[in-house]
Amino acid sequence: MRVVAVSRVLDEVDIIEAFVRHASAxxxxxxxxxxxxxxxxxEIIGRLAEEGLPLTVYQSPSICFSDRDMNNWLYNEAVERHDADWVACLDSDEFYDERQLPGGLRNHLQELENSGANVVAVRIPWAHYNYTTRDDATENLVPRRITHRTEVAADGKVIVSWRLAKEKGLVLEGQHDVYLPEGSQGRVVTEQRLWIAHFSERNAAQYVTKVVRGWAKILTAGEACMNRGFSAHYRGPFELLRDRPETLLRSESFLERKNEDRSVVHDPMDYRGGPLRYTPKNDPEMQSVRALVGFLSDVCSRYGELTDALPVARAYSERIERRIDRLI
Incomplete structure (x- = not known):
């Protein structure tokens, strides 16, 4: 049985090495x-590949929302080019934790493979680990710095079988579930004993970067994506940062205590990746500036390419720029 992970990454310098090392287990x-x-x-991914970790790396400088197409391209690459029996869909802030699963993940997938039950996907719930004032700021390894979680969530991600393609199914946006056509005999099951430790909020600066870039991608994708509700959870904080940034950026509660309440549990996950070799010292604010200015540069460059390539786009842009509206 062959398991292949597929991941989309964007500006994850603080966690990418730990993620790749852990996933390789x-x-x-x-x-x-x-x-x-x-x-x-x-650059860190490149050094991990040079070290000998089994990686294939592609790059697509996406500045807008194109989730479903890219997720299914990755799934097909895993099945068709890398002979995957199971495709593990993971973002770079997601770490498998099999402490509660007797025999572990691979044994469980092998049992499903042998069962003849036509399971096309397994849903794995999230355990959300987010920053608190109890974190050890001197610890560079994210799963050891952030050790408090909330209750295990009902939603999460999927591990997808090669049989999904046979059933003419698709991996859906966010890799949270799969689509099966009417009449399909494929089954989707949920495995509550396996968790994904989800480090989505690692510090306030990283969260701001995620929100700004996440909703900006929806804005660049146009009204259709916005109306379908993609990444809608980013809209509220994005608009706060745009219109009243002090609400967040001068809030001690947001900057330090956003994720602290009585339901938080101290439960360090089982990190299996070993020591870090290439991750820079954690510097959230400078990492955030670098990521956001880089994204702004890409958006502006793409806008310039469009206006250079399409006379109609340049004419439309110039028409907007000549518009003068009376406000008062």
Whole structure:
């Protein structure tokens, strides 16, 4: 049985090395699609590949929302080019934790493979680990610095079988679930004993970067994506940062205590990746500036390319820029 991980990454310099090393304890190969990182992420991935970790790395400088197409391209790469029996869909802030699963992940997947039950995907719940004032700021390894989690969530990510393609199914946006056509005999099951430790909020600066870039991608993708509700959880904080940034950036509660309440549990995950060799010292604010300015540079360059390539786009842009509206 062959397990291949697929991941899209973007500006994850603080966690990418730990993520790749940990994932290698569970999978036979890892396909990574970088979406235009500018903070040193791709350089770390390159050094991990030189070290001998089983990686295939692509790059697509995506500045807008194109989630489903890219997720299914990755799935097909894993199945068709790397002979995957199971495709582990993971973002770079997601770490398998099999402490509660007897026999571990690979044994469980092998049992499903042998069962003849036509399972096309396994849903794995998230355990959200986010920054608190109890974190050890001197610890550079994220899964050891952030050790408090909330209750295990109902939602999460999927591990997808090669049988999904046979059933003419698709991996959906966010890799949270799969689509099966009407009449399909494929089954999707949920495995509550396996968790994904999800380090989505590692510090306030990283969270701001994620929000700004996440909603900016929806804005660049146009009204259709916005109306379908993609990444809608970014809209509120994005608009706060745009209109009233002091609400967040001068809030002690947001900067230091956003994730602290009585439901938080101290439960360090089982990190399996070993020591770090290439990750720079954690410097959230400078990493955030580098990522956001890099993204702004890419958006502006793409805008310039469009106006150069399409006379109609230049004419439309110039028409907008000549518009004068009376406000008062």
């Amino acid at each position: 569970f999978v036979d190969h890892h396909i990574i699609l970088d979406n235009g990182s500018r903070d040193g992420t791709i």
